[in-house]
Amino acid sequence: MYSGSGSFPAEEMKYLKLLSNQYKNINSAATEIINLKAILNLPKGTEHFVSDIHGEADSFSHVLRNASGVIKNQISAIFGESLRSSEKKSLATLIYYPEQKLEKMAEAEEEMAEWYKITLHRLVKICKVVSSKYTRSKVRKALPKEFAYIIEELLHENSASVDKDMYYTEIIHTIIDLGQADRFIVAMCNLIQRLAIDQLHVIGDIYDRGPHAARIMDILAHYHSVDIQWGNHDIAWMGAAAGCQALICNVLRIQTRYANLDTIEEDYGINLLPLATFAMDKYAGDPCEQFKPKGDEVLSDKDFNMIAKMHKAISIMQWKMEGQIIKRRPEFRMENRLLLDKIDFEKGTVLVDGVEYPMNDMNFPTIDPKDPYKLTEEEQEVMDKVKSSFVNSEKLQQHVRVLYHKGSMYTIFNSNLLFHGGIPMNADGTLKEVTFRGKKYIGMEYLDAVERTMREGYFNKAHTEAKRECMDYIWYMWCGEDSPLFGKKKMTTFERYFIDDKTTHKEEKNPYYTLRNEESVCEHVLEAFGLDPKSSHIVNGHVPVKVVKGESPIKANGRLFVIDGGFSKAYQKETGIAGYTLIYNSHGMVLVSHEPFVSTDRAIAEEKDILSSTVALQYTQDRIRVKDTDIGKKLQESIAELEKLLYAYQNGIIKEQQ
Ligand SMILES: O=P(O)(O)OC[C@H]1O[C@](O)(COP(=O)(O)O)[C@@H](O)[C@@H]1O
Numbered sequence: 001m002y003s004g005s006g007s008f009p010a011e012e013m014k015y016l017k018l019l020s021n022q023y024k025n026i027n028s029a030a031t032e033i034i035n036l037k038a039i040l041n042l043p044k045g046t047e048h049f050v051s052d053i054h055g056e057a058d059s060f061s062h063v064l065r066n067a068s069g070v071i072k073n074q075i076s077a078i079f080g081e082s083l084r085s086s087e088k089k090s091l092a093t094l095i096y097y098p099e100q101k102l103e104k105m106a107e108a109e110e111e112m113a114e115w116y117k118i119t120l121h122r123l124v125k126i127c128k129v130v131s132s133k134y135t136r137s138k139v140r141k142a143l144p145k146e147f148a149y150i151i152e153e154l155l156h157e158n159s160a161s162v163d164k165d166m167y168y169t170e171i172i173h174t175i176i177d178l179g180q181a182d183r184f185i186v187a188m189c190n191l192i193q194r195l196a197i198d199q200l201h202v203i204g205d206i207y208d209r210g211p212h213a214a215r216i217m218d219i220l221a222h223y224h225s226v227d228i229q230w231g232n233h234d235i236a237w238m239g240a241a242a243g244c245q246a247l248i249c250n251v252l253r254i255q256t257r258y259a260n261l262d263t264i265e266e267d268y269g270i271n272l273l274p275l276a277t278f279a280m281d282k283y284a285g286d287p288c289e290q291f292k293p294k295g296d297e298v299l300s301d302k303d304f305n306m307i308a309k310m311h312k313a314i315s316i317m318q319w320k321m322e323g324q325i326i327k328r329r330p331e332f333r334m335e336n337r338l339l340l341d342k343i344d345f346e347k348g349t350v351l352v353d354g355v356e357y358p359m360n361d362m363n364f365p366t367i368d369p370k371d372p373y374k375l376t377e378e379e380q381e382v383m384d385k386v387k388s389s390f391v392n393s394e395k396l397q398q399h400v401r402v403l404y405h406k407g408s409m410y411t412i413f414n415s416n417l418l419f420h421g422g423i424p425m426n427a428d429g430t431l432k433e434v435t436f437r438g439k440k441y442i443g444m445e446y447l448d449a450v451e452r453t454m455r456e457g458y459f460n461k462a463h464t465e466a467k468r469e470c471m472d473y474i475w476y477m478w479c480g481e482d483s484p485l486f487g488k489k490k491m492t493t494f495e496r497y498f499i500d501d502k503t504t505h506k507e508e509k510n511p512y513y514t515l516r517n518e519e520s521v522c523e524h525v526l527e528a529f530g531l532d533p534k535s536s537h538i539v540n541g542h543v544p545v546k547v548v549k550g551e552s553p554i555k556a557n558g559r560l561f562v563i564d565g566g567f568s569k570a571y572q573k574e575t576g577i578a579g580y581t582l583i584y585n586s587h588g589m590v591l592v593s594h595e596p597f598v599s600t601d602r603a604i605a606e607e608k609d610i611l612s613s614t615v616a617l618q619y620t621q622d623r624i625r626v627k628d629t630d631i632g633k634k635l636q637e638s639i640a641e642l643e644k645l646l647y648a649y650q651n652g653i654i655k656e657q658q
């Protein structure tokens, strides 16, 4: 309680008077204080962390729907042995995919009215548990409008008296009689899904490799509470959407590499015809051996060959556009990536860091050895058309704005520091000083400066030098050595396509990626971000955890988690699993690993859930409450202000309003 003496300083008075417009008298201020104090004592909401989704919308969506296995566990905890395991499975499937499951039930179930009744009672039970740690007002906000009142009644039912029991049974009857059961069940299932995850954190790399990044972006755009830490693949798309030609080429190269043209053409309405026609003509007799698309997509021979040609055409354009950036930005110090001018067109070799290697492909009809970084007229035409499609794609621009709006380079949330890649570090574990746009930065300040540039590159006026400069920097963040999102000495894309000697494919990582295994190093990073080194954690993605080789996602004695578990199918043979979710609930932290997801169809028809297992736990002794969280701190500040207002009312400093 505030125990001041006399009046308040002028500034404070101004603020309290404003506050008194909202809490007009002693009663309303006191009520609000009581409410806020009650919230402080509730268990903290559950946070889920995922990363490196790489276009795998179906498994990502499933993991959201089943709350990384939490809902299934809750069903078991609530119903225990009182339900058969097949019934529990069926209930779980209903909660994850209510519309589809209802349709199936309508076909198969003979006693539909009875099924509705039993199901509604079960759903109410689950809903009660998942909503129990939120305030009524928060649950109310999550309720679909049309059923808000009824659901609230049902949630706060405690059938102590016979009368009440009849009342609730009557509600359920009426819902069924009025033919509203389906809609009502869908509403309840969505509510359970929504309440199971209070805050979602995406630690980057939503895009590339997998087929449906656009669908993931649609889900995130409408998600009730999410923050995104940009990954290198996300910023590649952000730069491409801003109009950076080198990144447009990169994005298209990766889409053709994984034969994911649907995202480009269907989701984003980007016309690839100019590229396809050009590639079919220019590389007509070329089998484009090195550019055959990856993945298990079934393609006709015709499509397969066409995509390979497009893949090669856009890759050559990429190296040209990148070469132009490297030449106009000597400050990037990326001259070792200028390889087109190191090709010996007679000998069929290339010089990489002074060593000569044979090239496995020498058909370069568009490269002029005297001016290898210049686009041909035709390439320029393709570039112009494709670029215009990117900057004018309404859907892409909308998704990129979501990335800007909900995303950032790093986030600090409830004492956890989240970022996709790494913080540039010296070999001795100190943070590396980086020169960025002519100024020197370290650690957090560097990431802040990068973030400003990321925003400027997109939002600044088109056709200005400032915007162009920022777009070049966005490209640097995709593949530059000192990029916190990339953090490897070089991206050896050219070598991977054209040099068979695998030693040239190596991409040496910044010391951060090994030093982060040490607790003291993580503590140092946490401190540099203003966090308590003994109680905070770092959460990273970006580098797949090679579980098959015995690598652990938990590093530095539990100070750091790497949660790139391989949502991406292409990386599952490396990781041996199909993704992680880190869960931070009121009991502590839990890391859950997921088995591969088969398909949404089988998840519904055969009730196949993702098998998830707990790989690590960090449980606290006392339950973590809202007062221990960031929101709790804000609430405590509000309470302090309200107590001052109360004091002002009680001591005649501010007049009560009616
Ligand atoms: O496996 P792919 O698709 O060939 O990609 C390899 C490239 O992807 C990268 O690993 C970057 O992607 P990630 O951020 O997903 O690691 C590069 O370092 C590497 O050159």
Ligand SMILES: [Mn+2]
Binding pocket: 205, 231, 232, 233, 420, 485, 541, 542, 543
């Ligand atoms: Mn990455």
